[in-house]
Amino acid sequence: MADLSVDFVGIKAPNPFWLASAPPTDKAYNVERAFRAGWGGVVWKTLGEDPPIVNVSGPRYGAIHGPDRRVIGFNNIELITDRPLEVNLREIKEVKRRWPDRAMVVSLMVPCTEESWKAILARVEETEADGVELNFGCPHGMSERGMGSAVGQVPEYVEMVARWCKQHTRMPVIVKLTPNVGDIRKPAEAAKRGGADAVSLINTVNSIMHVDLDAMSPWPHTDGKGTHGGMCGPAVKPMALNMTAEIARSEATRGMPISGIGGIETWKDAAEFMALGASTVQVCTAAMVYGFKIVEEMKSGLSDWMDQKGYSRVSDFVGRAVPNVTDWQYLNLDYAVKAQIDQDACIECGRCHIACEDTSHQAITNMVDGVRKFEVIEEECVGCNLCAVVCPVENCITMVPLENEVDKRTGRMVDGSYRNWTQHPNNPMAKQPVAYDTDAALEPAE
Amino acid sequence: MSTHPDIGAGRIPAEAIEAGFGDLHPALDRNEARVASERCLFCYDAPCIQACPTGIDIPLFIRQIMTENPQGAAKTILDANIFGGMCARVCPTETLCEEACVRMAEGKPVEIGRLQRYATDALFSAGRQLYRQGAATGARVAVVGAGPAGLSCAHKLATLGHAVDVFEAREKGGGLNEHGIAAYKTTGGFAQKEVAYILEVGGITVHHGKRLGRDITLASLAAEYDAVFLGLGLQAVNALGVDEGGLANIEDAVAFIERLRQTDDLSTLPIGRKVVVVGGGMTAIDAAVQAKKLGAEEVTLVYRRGADAMPASRYEQEVALTNGVVIRHFARPYAVQGEGGALASVLFMRTALEGGKLVDTGETFALPADQLFKAIGQLFLPTDVADESAVLEMDGVKIKVDVECRTSLPKVWAGGDCTRGRDLTVVAVEDGKQAALSIDRALAARLAVAAE
Numbered sequence: 048m049a050d051l052s053v054d055f056v057g058i059k060a061p062n063p064f065w066l067a068s069a070p071p072t073d074k075a076y077n078v079e080r081a082f083r084a085g086w087g088g089v090v091w092k093t094l095g096e097d098p099p100i101v102n103v104s105g106p107r108y109g110a111i112h113g114p115d116r117r118v119i120g121f122n123n124i125e126l127i128t129d130r131p132l133e134v135n136l137r138e139i140k141e142v143k144r145r146w147p148d149r150a151m152v153v154s155l156m157v158p159c160t161e162e163s164w165k166a167i168l169a170r171v172e173e174t175e176a177d178g179v180e181l182n183f184g185c186p187h188g189m190s191e192r193g194m195g196s197a198v199g200q201v202p203e204y205v206e207m208v209a210r211w212c213k214q215h216t217r218m219p220v221i222v223k224l225t226p227n228v229g230d231i232r233k234p235a236e237a238a239k240r241g242g243a244d245a246v247s248l249i250n251t252v253n254s255i256m257h258v259d260l261d262a263m264s265p266w267p268h269t270d271g272k273g274t275h276g277g278m279c280g281p282a283v284k285p286m287a288l289n290m291t292a293e294i295a296r297s298e299a300t301r302g303m304p305i306s307g308i309g310g311i312e313t314w315k316d317a318a319e320f321m322a323l324g325a326s327t328v329q330v331c332t333a334a335m336v337y338g339f340k341i342v343e344e345m346k347s348g349l350s351d352w353m354d355q356k357g358y359s360r361v362s363d364f365v366g367r368a369v370p371n372v373t374d375w376q377y378l379n380l381d382y383a384v385k386a387q388i389d390q391d392a393c394i395e396c397g398r399c400h401i402a403c404e405d406t407s408h409q410a411i412t413n414m415v416d417g418v419r420k421f422e423v424i425e426e427e428c429v430g431c432n433l434c435a436v437v438c439p440v441e442n443c444i445t446m447v448p449l450e451n452e453v454d455k456r457t458g459r460m461v462d463g464s465y466r467n468w469t470q471h472p473n474n475p476m477a478k479q480p481v482a483y484d485t486d487a488a489l490e491p492a493e
Numbered sequence: 494m495s496t497h498p499d500i501g502a503g504r505i506p507a508e509a510i511e512a513g514f515g516d517l518h519p520a521l522d523r524n525e526a527r528v529a530s531e532r533c534l535f536c537y538d539a540p541c542i543q544a545c546p547t548g549i550d551i552p553l554f555i556r557q558i559m560t561e562n563p564q565g566a567a568k569t570i571l572d573a574n575i576f577g578g579m580c581a582r583v584c585p586t587e588t589l590c591e592e593a594c595v596r597m598a599e600g601k602p603v604e605i606g607r608l609q610r611y612a613t614d615a616l617f618s619a620g621r622q623l624y625r626q627g628a629a630t631g632a633r634v635a636v637v638g639a640g641p642a643g644l645s646c647a648h649k650l651a652t653l654g655h656a657v658d659v660f661e662a663r664e665k666g667g668g669l670n671e672h673g674i675a676a677y678k679t680t681g682g683f684a685q686k687e688v689a690y691i692l693e694v695g696g697i698t699v700h701h702g703k704r705l706g707r708d709i710t711l712a713s714l715a716a717e718y719d720a721v722f723l724g725l726g727l728q729a730v731n732a733l734g735v736d737e738g739g740l741a742n743i744e745d746a747v748a749f750i751e752r753l754r755q756t757d758d759l760s761t762l763p764i765g766r767k768v769v770v771v772g773g774g775m776t777a778i779d780a781a782v783q784a785k786k787l788g789a790e791e792v793t794l795v796y797r798r799g800a801d802a803m804p805a806s807r808y809e810q811e812v813a814l815t816n817g818v819v820i821r822h823f824a825r826p827y828a829v830q831g832e833g834g835a836l837a838s839v840l841f842m843r844t845a846l847e848g849g850k851l852v853d854t855g856e857t858f859a860l861p862a863d864q865l866f867k868a869i870g871q872l873f874l875p876t877d878v879a880d881e882s883a884v885l886e887m888d889g890v891k892i893k894v895d896v897e898c899r900t901s902l903p904k905v906w907a908g909g910d911c912t913r914g915r916d917l918t919v920v921a922v923e924d925g926k927q928a929a930l931s932i933d934r935a936l937a938a939r940l941a942v943a944a945e
Contacts, residue, residue: 114531330693393596413538439534 049353050360051346053087054218055327056244056304058177059151062087064345064359066319066434067329068154068180068223069310071339073128075138079145084339085346088150089330090247093127093182094135096166100126100189107268109256109276121332122254124274126188127156132170140174146165150327152221156182159204161211166303178219181243183234184250186277196250199225199424202237207243221306224248224290226283231290236299246294247306247329249287251277280332284310288323290374293323305446312341314348321361322368370474376468383454383461384412384446386423392443395419399434399444407433425455484490498742498835498863499766504788507760508864513786515676515758516816517812518582518607526611529604530559538596541605541845544593546575546915548741548924549589549753555608560759567616568623570609575648576641576689576922578617579670581610582678584919585775585806585837626696627654632936633662635718637705640668641918642909643724644691646932659697662704666692668726670918672751675779675784676759684746689745698909711885715904719939720932723878723892723900723907724925727871727916733771733826740831748772753783760789765863769839771826772868774804780866781818790819793860797825797844797851824858830867836865873911898928906932 050063065088066072066081073092099222103127105482111120128135143151153176157163171179183199190197200205205222212220222238224231226249235246253275257266265273277466287309294300311317312333320328331342358364388399388411400413400421410427411434412420435444449461468474503510516749519632521529531556541551549570557566582591586606594602611804616623632655636643639661647657665671670684681892692699695768701707714721737743742765756762770780773796781794794813796803801823803810813820831837843856873891886893886901891912894900898908908924910916 063698394598395536395540396534396595397539398534401537419538419540 048360049350051350053327053351053361055150055306056221057180058088058150058163058219059148059254060087060348061148061329062134062323062342062351063327064342065150065152065306065327066334067191067331068092068182069331069335070123070125072333073335074130074135075142077143078138081334081339082142082149084147085342087352088152088177088327090152090154090180091135091176093154093156093185094132094171095116095127095155095194096163096167096484097132099129099131101127102129103269103270105270109267110280111256111282118280118336119331120254120256120278121280121335122251122276122278123282124187124276127154127182127185132167134479135168136174139171143175143347152175154180154182154223156185156189158479159193159198159208161215162449164208165215166213167213168218172216172218175216175423178217178244179212179219180221180223180247181212183208184225184248184252184277186225186251186253187275194226196227199234199250201230202233205234206241209243210471213242221245221246221247221249222306223250223412224287226290227253227311231295231298232293235294235297239300245304245306247308248294249283249291249309249312251279252283252286253363254278267278267401275347275361279308279309281312284316288319291320291325292323293368294410295366295369295386296372312388314345314352317345318349318352318364319368321365323372324366324369326361326365329337329418331384352414373427379465380468380471381461381464381466382414383457383459385425385428385444385449386430386432386434387436387447388421388423389443389445390420392421394422394443395421396439398437398439402433402437427456429456497832497837498537500543500742500763500829500863501809502763503760503833504764504766504790507758509618510759510787513678514680514783516680517675518610520614521611522748526558527561529608530555532596533559533603534595536826537571540593540595541590541603544590545696545917546589546917547577547580547926549577549590549609550610551605554612555603555605555784558608558612560727563612563615564619564621566608569835570612571623572917574916574922575691575926576687577910578613579641579679579684580900580922581606581613582666582683583670583674585917587808587935588806589919590907594929597945617690622687622693624648624652624694626694627652629656629938630654630697630940632656632940633658633717634720634722634932635714636722636724637709637711637714638668638724638726638909638912639666639699639701640724640726640909640921641664641670641727641929642921642925643722644667644688645922646722646724646929647697647925648694648907649926649929650932653929655696655719656935657697659699660703660705660709660714660839661699662703662707664701666699668724668921670717672754673747673776673779673908674754675750676754677783680778699868704877711878711902711905715902716785719812719904719936721905722898722925722928722932723905723911723913724746724909725873725892725907727879727910728874728877730734730867731872733867735826735828737829738831739834739915740829741835742863742867743829743836744867746772746776746866749780749866750776750783753787760788763931764789766790767862768792768864768866769837769860770828770866770868772796772866772870773802776871777866777868778805778818780810780868782813782816783866784866785818786815789864792846793818794818795824795860796820796822798846799823822897829857829859836862838862839865840924871910871916896927897931899923900933 068090072089109124110118113119174293185195189195212452222243259266273462305325307320308329317328400411403411410424438444494547535552539552545592553567554566569582590603590605636647666688667684745810785792823844827842828840836860840857843854892907894912898906906928914920
């Protein structure tokens with residue numbers, strides 16, 4: 048049995064599955080239920096200064112649905128906790144006492160003054176919580192008041208507040224990043240410069256979920272008017288994975304602990320974040336859609352997979368995929384694949400054909416000898432993967448690498464050579480064009 | 494001791510009859526329609542379109558349902574098949590579009606028929622008329638028969654601007670949709686609503702009570718009109734091949750179904766305690782199931798071959814079985830026995846397949862019966878067009894037509910059950926549509942010549 052326990056910047060937890068700072072962690076009742084269900088830790092919903100904020104009493108959530116009304120994108124305009132600070136602090140202390148083995152991190156958001164941060168940090172320390180997460184991510188409401196993503200979008204502010212926090216508390220400091228920036232590495236670097244122990248990402252993405260075409264207003268709306276909210280859920284996972292990888296592989300931030308967030312619903316999602324460098328993950332949407340029980344699937348799935356792969360502890364595979372994330376310019380332009388259609392699995396829907404025919408390379412037939420049949424025309428196939436993506440039958444279309452054979456499209460022998468763009472004769476900027484030299488990879492050494 | 498023959502109305506409570514004759518396929522609600530529509534893969538050159546005799550763009554209309562545009566979906570359907578509402582109810586989809594659905598690979602096709610009904614119901618309940626009469630061409634076309642073939646032809650002609658006179662022997666239009674299909678397949682007077690919708694386009698005058706060969710002749714129509722379309726249907730039922738001895742309560746199944754369809758209060762319709770139906774097609778199933786739903790205690794459907802050879806689809810057979818009809822295969826009637834001038838029992842000879850041929854085994858059995866319904870296929874009676882038979886060529890027992898539904902007479906087209914084909918509503922609708930397009934082309938050519 049694999050050991051799922053984690054030690055994240057000194058914060059210990061029985062497993063890497065934590066609940067993100069959000070409605071599920073707003074009060075003791077919910078957090079108790081989460082711990083009973085088996086979650087390894089929580090980031091308590093963001094605390095602010097009294098008097099508490101006021102939420103709208105209209106809808107706070109919107110969604111985009113996939114087939115079967117599966118929630119694939121979820122957004123909210125809820126603000127930080129609307130309960131008095133004292134109540135939250137008391138409950139945090141009580142819950143931590145009852146569940147000493149679980150991670151208890153407290154999310155914070157106060158105005159950008161040193162006094163404000165100093166004051167609240169002292170109050171949180173009294174609860175014996177394990178750490179704090181600085182909410183520099185919320186893109187709605189609080190950002191209009193100079194907090195949340197308004198801080199996270201300015202690296203200098205990120206660094207400044209992180210530094211204050213490290214000065215005024217012994218607790219580990221995690222900086223939660225907003226994805227609503229051009230380059231996620233900049234605020235991550237700022238957090239590191241400020242002395243933060245770790246980053247967590249991503250917070251939610253600015254979004255309008257729908258437009259009500261009758262009312263001509265955003266949906267959902269509050270009394271006829273809508274505002275952008277923060278989107279999360281499965282649809283944001285690819286963006287979150289990319290940002291995680293960027294921080295994990297960037298020279299300036301490499302090795303900085305990461306708590307991965309963004310559309311994690313299953314053990315596989317979690318394992319993907321971890322392979323890209325996250326040593327814990329945080330979940331919100333999936334819990335809000337399916338309830339806390341999903342953690343059972345996550346724990347058993349991760350554990351079983353680790354057993355199969357021979358990983359005895361989580362740290363064995365965290366970051367393992369990072370070396371394989373590279374820049375486009377270092378991709379091997381000599382490598383070639385061709386689509387292959389499993390005719391036994393094919394249900395003859397024809398989507399591969401029409402996608403290729405209408406929008407790509409005219410490399411799939413729709414008729415062979417007068418019979419409806421979908422076959423790859425290797426002379427035209429560039430191996431783009433579109434057909435495999437649109438095929439409704441999993442693994443019916445696979446991309447098969449050419450090995451020691453001539454690419455019928457280009458007439459070039461594919462023999463395992465390596466040649467990237469920096470070496471390519473078509474690149475006027477190529478320093479040292481090479482023809483077919485597998486050992487001449489110019490990718491910078493790790 | 495029961496009296497004989499034991500035929501009576503109201504064998505079961507009126508509420509039970511009403512419930513029994515409720516919709517065979519309850520309409521999909523909005524959520525069900527969404528879930529069903531999301532299963533469609535939007536295939537390229539979709540096999541379901543190829544399998545539909547009227548060529549409805551099925552992936553498109555399902556996508557329109559999915560995007561909450563059911564009336565747009567209905568237009569896609571009706572543009573190809575003006576009887577799309579009825580076809581959604583009576584088409585044997587399991588042997589047409591749904592059989593061709595690529596999701597049959599998982600054993601469960603997209604529910605095309607029920608989605609088609611969802612879309613057409615949405616249009617009809619909104620009361621929205623999509624079509625209007627075309628600009629008048631001055632041409633006049635006679636259509637004989639107000640069934641699916643005739644009205645499909647008339648509707649298309651009207652939208653193309655031709656004036657249409659429809660001659661119909663019965664007092665109601667709709668043909669078999671109104672008279673020959675089980676009531677539970679078309680509830681709520683849908684057949685007449687659909688006919689009204691079709692006629693609402695304008696430019697079509699229906700003359701009821703006009704029967705070809707009795708009140709009008711093909712020769713006179715051909716002389717008076719620019720073109721004639723014959724959508725005559727089938728007028729007779731194959732004979733049983735036994736001496737019926739003039740016994741009462743032996744009836745054609747189509748006559749029973751027609752009577753049933755035209756009865757307002759089914760609890761007043763008499764039915765036998767023991768009913769025997771002979772035949773293996775849709776009509777046999779419709780008669781047997783409806784007899785059961787009226788309260789017959791024992792309904793036995795006897796077919797001379799096995800289940801696989803039955804013209805009625807597997808699904809139809811299942812409908813019969815789940816409604817308590819007993820189906821007996823491999824037997825044919827060879828005699829009837831009476832009592833006091835009324836049917837008392839039907840005698841059957843067992844049959845078997847020997848080297849691909851159906852033979853009698855010599856073994857016999859008797860089924861006591863208060864009523865016998867004959868459903869062993871319908872016939873086209875060429876006597877109605879007898880005055881023209883010298884020139885109106887026949888193809889076996891039906892009117893000979895080419896791919897455009899042209900007969901051997903220059904101004905006469907024909908389609909539906911009186912011609913080749915599969916005796917399906919959807920095929921008749923397509924015939925009518927293609928004939929109308931062919932007539933339109935012929936008339937345009939003639940007008941062009943006249944203008945020179």
